[in-house]
Amino acid sequence: MERSGPGNLVASGVLGVLAVSEVLLRSAGLGAGFAALLLLALASTLPLALVLGSAGPARNATAVAVSTACVLSLVPFGILTVGGVAAQLVCVYVLGRAGATRLGGLLVLPYVAIALGSHEQPTRIVAVLVATLASAAAATGITHHVRSTAQAHSATEQAFEDTLLEHAARGERARIARELHDVVAHHISMIAVQAETARLTTPGLPADGATRLLAIGDTARTALTEMRRLLGVLREDADTGVQRHPQPGLGQLLDLVDASRDAAGSSTRLIVSGPITPLDPGIEVTAYRIVQEALTNARRHAPGAAVDVELRYGEADLALRVRDNGPGATAAPSGHGLLGMRERAATVGGTLRTGPAPGGGFLVEARLPVTSAEAVALP
Numbered sequence: 020m021e022r023s024g025p026g027n028l029v030a031s032g033v034l035g036v037l038a039v040s041e042v043l044l045r046s047a048g049l050g051a052g053f054a055a056l057l058l059l060a061l062a063s064t065l066p067l068a069l070v071l072g073s074a075g076p077a078r079n080a081t082a083v084a085v086s087t088a089c090v091l092s093l094v095p096f097g098i099l100t101v102g103g104v105a106a107q108l109v110c111v112y113v114l115g116r117a118g119a120t121r122l123g124g125l126l127v128l129p130y131v132a133i134a135l136g137s138h139e140q141p142t143r144i145v146a147v148l149v150a151t152l153a154s155a156a157a158a159t160g161i162t163h164h165v166r167s168t169a170q171a172h173s174a175t176e177q178a179f180e181d182t183l184l185e186h187a188a189r190g191e192r193a194r195i196a197r198e199l200h201d202v203v204a205h206h207i208s209m210i211a212v213q214a215e216t217a218r219l220t221t222p223g224l225p226a227d228g229a230t231r232l233l234a235i236g237d238t239a240r241t242a243l244t245e246m247r248r249l250l251g252v253l254r255e256d257a258d259t260g261v262q263r264h265p266q267p268g269l270g271q272l273l274d275l276v277d278a279s280r281d282a283a284g285s286s287t288r289l290i291v292s293g294p295i296t297p298l299d300p301g302i303e304v305t306a307y308r309i310v311q312e313a314l315t316n317a318r319r320h321a322p323g324a325a326v327d328v329e330l331r332y333g334e335a336d337l338a339l340r341v342r343d344n345g346p347g348a349t350a351a352p353s354g355h356g357l358l359g360m361r362e363r364a365a366t367v368g369g370t371l372r373t374g375p376a377p378g379g380g381f382l383v384e385a386r387l388p389v390t391s392a393e394a395v396a397l398p
Contacts, residue, residue: 027067027068027071027072028068030067030068030071031064031066031067031068031071031106032065032068033102034064034065034067034102034103034105034106035060035061035064035065035102036102037064037100037101037102038060038061038063038064038100038101038102038103039057039060039061041060041100041101041102042056042057042060042098042100045098052095052096055096056092056096056098059088059089059091059092059096059103060092060100060102060103062084062085062088063085063088063089063092063100063102063103063106063107064085064100064102064103064105064106066081066084066085067085067106067110069081070082070085070109070110070113071109071113074117078113078114078117079114079119079122082110082111082113082114082122082126083122083126085106085107085110086107086110086126086129088103089103089104089106089107089149090129090130090133093133093142093145093146093149094133094137094142097139097141097142099145099149104148104149104152107126107149107153108152108153108156109156110123110126111123111126111127111153111156111157111160112156112157112159112160113160114126114157114160115156115157115158115159115160115161115163115164116160116161116163116164116167117160117164118164118168120157120161120164123157123160123161124157126153127150127153127154127157130146130147130149130150130153131146131150133146134146134147134150203246204243204315204356207239207242207243207246208239208243208315208318208319209278209279209282209318210235210236210239211235211236211239211240211243212282212283212318212319212322213282214232214233214235214236214239215232215233215236215322216282216283216284217232218232218233218236220284267304267307268300268303268304268306268307269298269303269306269307269330270303271307272289272306272307272310272328272330273289275307275310275311275314276288276289276310276314276328279314279318279326282318283317283318283322283323283326284323285322285323285324285325285326286325286326287314287325287326287327287328288325288326288327288328289328289330290327290328290329290330291329291330291331291332292329292330292331292332293331293332293333294332295332296332296389298337298389301366301367302337302367302387302388302389305363305364305366305367305369305387306330306337306339306385306387308359308360308363309341309360309363309364309383309385310328310339310341312356312359312360313328313341313360313383314326314328314341315356316356316357316381316383317341317343317345317381320345320381321343321344321345321346321380321381324343324344324345324380325343325344326341326342326343327340327341327342327343328340328341329341329342332389334389335388335389336369336386336387336388336389337387337388337389338384338385338386339383339384339385339386339387340382340383340384341382341383341384342376342380342381342382342383343376343380343381344379344380345380345381346380357373360373360383360385364385364387367387367388368387368388369385369386369387369388370385370386371383371384371385371386372384
């Protein structure tokens, strides 16, 4: 419950003084009813401070008490002070603004009944006047309530939209981070490997040429380091995003393997088994990116190692295996690469396992659920 502020106390006190003064001016002819009318004048004005300073049941009960005092002052005595009228109007306005519209309407009804049923012309005139003014006050309060409710609803909707935009921005940041790592890191790593391979395998290479190739490799590795720092910023507090643009599929997997073989200068094989069927584009993109990242990691952590890429089409899933014959766990990749592969596999409902391969080397194994393109096209 809110406390009545000084302003509310002053307002109710002023109205109380006005009501008492009006009763005193009309005291002639009141006789024995003077004391009762004086009490009703106070009862119809002073509680207004509680109406203005409280909420809920206390406010509603006090407003009913003020209205009752005004009606009892009008019906038996035919007198309703100006202070009482003002207090009545404030009560119905406050109720309307607080959302208690039914109660505010009920407080107007007694004056309508008095206007229709009273046989005394002055009483009927006062009742009509109060009913009209109280209806207007209640309507004004209700209008303010509806407006404030609409503003609060708009603020809630705006906050919800801002939250959606923030989540969309985070998802976009995650998508950008993943694509930067999958695509840019792949090609920069190829530049570094090719430069190092050329420096070590080109016979009769001048010293200046070897120095330049070494500088190219160092520059590429520096670019990779800086890009990882950028990825750390982009991935911070970011959710996984959804692919929104066409991406390579399994049809480009052979080109990827050829490019990796040329860059690393080592054996890289693609082994495909099972009935080849077109798959959902999301599955194909995921498989392609996992293989791309696994080949990049193999070149970086096991340079010169032979790599086998196995693709097996099954009835329920698509199995991927990327295995190298490098040092295995001693040079296991870590960081955003493995995280990106796991994120991609989880996005399509698949699983991914990485670790030392039986017999040596490092193994990346993924299983992705199969959804054929024909099945997706069916209604």
